[in-house]
Amino acid sequence: MTSASPSPDQTAPPSPRVEAEARAWMAYLLSGAHTPDEDEKLALWLAASPGHRRALETLQSGWMAIAEIEGVEDILSAPARMARPRAGRPAAPLRQRRGLVAGLLTAAACGVALIFAAPLLQPGPSEEIYLATTLGEIRAFDLSxxxxxxxxxxxxxxxRFTRDQRSLTLVDGNAYFDIARQPDRPLDVRAGEVRVExxxxxxxxxxxxxxxxxxxxxxHVAVTGAPGLPAVSLTSGFQVTYRKGKGFEASAPFDTARLAAWRRxxxxxxxxxxxDIIDDVNRYSPRPITLADQALGDMRLTMSFSANQIETMLAGLxxxxxxxxxxxxxxxxxYSVPE
Amino acid sequence: MRNSFLKDLYSNHFGELVGRLRKLYGAGPPDPEDMAQAAFEQIARLDDVSRIHSPRAFLFRTAINLTLNARSREKRARAHAELEKTQFPDAELEENSPEIVLMGKQAIIALADVLKALPPKQREIILRSRFHGETYAEIRAATGWSEADISRQLTRALETIQQALRP
Known part of the structure; x- marks a missing residue:
């Protein structure tokens, strides 16, 4: 008796990788910008495994079922729930933030490194990269x-890494890049309008x-900003600040030891x-910290503290x-109080 | 028995359904009354209504999908272009088929909970995409958000939806 390869479990929940791919395809379907090329890739993806189709269908059912929610039209058009002017991290109710954290954790059993190669979707070798950390989590990821x-x-x-190009995007937050040298495969990182080559x-x-x-x-890196701005050439020990609408400030030396400290x-x-400090601290604080007014936000401070002692730091403030x-x-x- | 069920449904829900559709789409086109009427015709055509846990929710969902289909047909006609397939190739079929996969009541409740907790931006994108059938380009034109941002936010919302649907 020959043994066939085990058939995939029909009821097994989709892996985080398949769920992420299903999301990406769902977003493509909803984009309204279809290309024959991508349609073909979607067809290949669907054909590759029954689990793929199940994952996409589950998501589609959920999407369609949104219209069955009681009072959905009121839920979706409710105004932002912001009681007071906020600074720092965009406001989201605590429940949602917790959900997000929990979700990110389940998304890839801790740490969330969904590095999925997609041989079926791309001609030639190509690797899709998705890395994320949750609130309060600092983490290093090794790339291929x-x-x-x-x-x-x-x-x-x-x-996305392809045979001759490596492209990364810092979607949100702060990251330290230790990039392996590959002269025939340059790397660029985008962060909003800023691009580092x-x-x-x-x-x-x-x-x-x-x-x-x-x-x-x-x-040595080359940094570009909005179109039309001259590129800035940066060497070891120098940093440059880019402000949206204002462009680059003059590059200046910085303290490398201090900059590296966040990694610990x-x-x-x-x-x-x-x-700006609160902006950073909100990456660690389970409760969003908000500032009552602009003047308070403009106050300049020199301080040092551990990311897990935010409440102590606040008490000091x-x-x-x-x-x-x-x-x-x-x-x-x-909020400010009169002196 | 069946007829009286439909009759009751009609007298209990038609007015409210039209009201909910007006809230979303104004006077149309397509005319909310026509869409409500069409939704009732769909439910009347189903062989087995017992699988529908909430006729009211089902009618609303059906009317939304019919409205989107009508709009996308109109859009295509207007654009004179061989636009892409419908958002969901199966969407039109779905409403006619007795084999509709309905989510369980608990799943809908779970969905409602996560939807309420989504950031306002993600809620607006869902409203525009799911209920108005807007493309990323149309959402960008209306809100000024970049298409990359719209895609990212929607993907995050989809992730939340996946979590809500996990058994």
Whole structure:
């Protein structure tokens, strides 16, 4: 009796990788921008495994069923639930944030490294990259080319590696890139309007709401911003800040040891706006921290603290400055008080 | 028995259904009353109505899909283009088929819970995509958000939906 290869379990839940692919195809179907090429790839993907079709159909059923939700038209058109002006991280109710964290965790059993090769979808070797960390999680990821990425908490990197090009995008947050040198396969990283081109080097990109900072620890990179702006050439020990609508500031030396500190969960700030600090700290805080007004956000501070001692840091702020802090179950709100 | 079920359904839900559709689509086109009428015709054609746990929800869903189909037909005609297939190749079939895969009541409740908790941006994108059939380009034109951002936000919302549907 010959033994056939075991047939896939018809009831097994889809793997995180298949679910992620199903999401990507669903988003493609909803985009309204179809190409024969992509349609063909979708057909190949669907044909590759019955599990693929099941995953997409489950998602489609869920999507269609949205219209069965009681009062869905009111739920979807409800205005943003923001009680007070907020700074820092875009406001989302705590429940959702928790759900997101839990979801990211289940998405790939901790750490969320969905690095999926998609031989069926691409002509030639190509690798799709999706890396993400949850609130408070700092994590290093090794890529197939020997590069190593360290993601700060609440950060996300996507990308695609092909035979002759490596492209990454810092979608959100802060990451340290230790890029393996491959002269025939250059690498570029996008962060909003900012684009960094490298051959092999070590650098750090921090995306905040108001600015993006590129800091080169070793090597040499070219940084470009919005179309029309001259490119900035950065070498070891220098950093440049890009502000949307304003362009690049002059590049300046930075303290590499201090910059590297976040990778050990230590945060250092010298003469930094409170709103930028809060932007970073919200990547670690289970409760979003909000600032009552712009003037408070513009206050400049020099401080150092551990990412897991945010409440201690806040208590210190409260003591040293003319401000008060409200702790509710869903947020931490900082507001000025007269001196 | 069946007829009286449909009759009751009609008198209990027709007015409300039209009201909900008006809220979403205004006066149309297509005319919300026509779409409500068509949705009732669909339900009347089903062989087995017992599988529908909430006729009211089913009618609404059917009317939404019929509206989207009508709109996309109109869009295609207007554009004079051999546009892509319908968003869901099976969508039109679905409403006529007795084999509709309906989600369980619990799944709908779970979906409702996650939908309420989504960030406003993701909710707006779902509203535009699912209920108005807008493409990314149309959403971009209306909101100013980039298509990459729209795709990312929608993908995140889809992930939340997947979580809600996990057994």
């Amino acid at each position: 080319d020997g590069s190593r990425l360290t993601l700060d908490a609440g950060s996300e990197v996507t990308g 490298v051959l092999g080097t070590q650098f750090d990109i921090r995306r905040r709401q108001s600015e993006t900072i590129v800091s080169v620890e070793d090597g 969960g230590q945060l250092y700030y010298v003469d930094t706006r409170l709103s 409260d003591e040293a400055y003319p401000l008060d802090i409200d702790y509710t179950s869903s947020e931490i709100h900082i």
